[in-house]
Amino acid sequence: MNVTDIQAALVTDTRRIAIIAGLAVLTLGGNLLAMVIGAPESLLPLPTLPLTIPIILASYWYPRRGILFSVCFASIYAVTTYFLSPPAPLLIFTILLRAILLVLIGGVVAYLATKLRESEQQMNQIIEFLPDATFAIDRTGEVIAWNRAIEEMTGVKKEAMLGRGEYEYAVPFYGEQRPLLANQILQGDPEAAYPSVRRRGDVLVAEIYTPLLRGGRGAHIRFAATALLDRSGRVTGAIESIRDVSDEVMTEAALQNAGRQLNILTGILRTDLSNRLAVLYGHLSVGAMKFDDPEILSFIDDLNDAANGIRRQIEISREFRDIGTSPPAWIPVQQAVRKAAASLSFRDTSLDAWTERLEIFADPHLATVFIHLFENSLAPATKASRIVVTYQLRPDGCAVIVEDDGTGIPDAEKEGLFAQKAEGYGHGLFLAHEILAITGIAIRETGTFGTGAKFEILVPSEGYRVV
DSSP: OOHHHHHHHHHHHHHHHHHHHHHHHHHHHHHHHHHHTTOGGGGSSTTHHHHHHHHHHHHHHOHHHHHHHHHHHHHHHHHHHHHHSOOOTTHHHHHHHHHHHHHHHHHHHHHHHHHHHHHHHHHHHHHHTOSSEEEEEETTSOEEEEOHHHHHHHOOOHHHHTTOOTTGGGHHHHSSOOOOHHHHHHHTOGGGTOTTOEEETTEEEEEEEETTTTTTTOEEEEEEEEEEEOTTSOEEEEEEEEEEOHHHHHHHHHHHHHHHHHHHHHHHHHHHHHHHHHHHHHHHHHHHHHOOOHHHHHHHHHHHHHHHHHHHHHHHHHHHTTTTSSOOEEEEHHHHHHHHHHTSOOTTOEEEEOOTTEEEEEOTTHHHHHHHHHHHHHSGGGOOOEEEEEEEEETTEEEEEEEESSOOOOHHHHTTTTSOOSSTTHHHHHHHHHHHHTTTOEEEEOOBTTTBOEEEEEEEGGGEEEO
């Protein structure tokens, strides 16, 4: 504490002591005056009530000395009342009971005040050692907590900020006095100052860039704020945490830039390989027409198969070029199903989807997953007439189910269904598997051969929501 804080504390203590002393003299003097003038109510319980006021204040403001003050105050009351009261039956017992009552009141208030201060100290310690920069304001907008992390972030000490209002705590972030997210919660209109605010339950989250932090080098920060409530649910203030996410933002930007550079490089390689394959196919076609030797034709066929394999790898790399370049997001499953269906021809096959309220956290190319699953069902060999998309909530998460009424997939082929292959069920299901795996989503085929295929997209519990 600095000199100013010490002087303020001394002034506060002096005022409190003066108030307690004044009330003690006033209440004891009033009690004595009532006895001197012979007021008949002096021995009733009501006159004792004003005597509790200085005891309650002393025990609340100074819990460690509350009981001592109560004993001294009750003793003075008992002695003066006994000697100044007219003789009466059971007078000493009445006075003694009132004195004990005053001591008990002081003891209870001191105990409750001690517990309250311990609870406040524990809460302050919790806030103090939170890793994120954190502050709290009361209903009037004055700072009631300012932890070490926010001291380090802003360079402003707790002593200089506690009790301050008028949006002074916004100056280290914005360079001016303006509402922060905590103020917007109290005012009930967070979108006014933070158009990009997001709500996560009772917590509001927003992100901004400020050029004032990190020694003037600027920083991307994430605000998170929620209301402070009393036992009856009324808002008494707000608490806000601030996290420097500059490293995350820069890392994400660097990864996206690296992804774009790799896509450019692989695009060049694909174009070059495709051109060279075109030349190779041309030579192979000429060779097949020029030679009639079976051994040479067999050799040309082998070369043609190898060229086809290279072409398929180029196609796979083309489909993979954008996967993972955009960050995952909450995607409505029904929207992804409709997008996939719009790119395919279903002919006589019907599609029913009942996933209207379901959202999953997945790569933005989720629609590509459904495209390849639908292509499997739409293949002429499957003879499917209906495709159904539903979902089931399970103890370990959610299963999005895509099933048809076709011939199904033989059990012997299910084990390597999602592996990269040149033939068979192809690279489409392999690509679907890789897209889902980005966010920890699994996929498996559980249908019965002869009755239809059934693909289960297994979403972990934290990766889905029903809105």
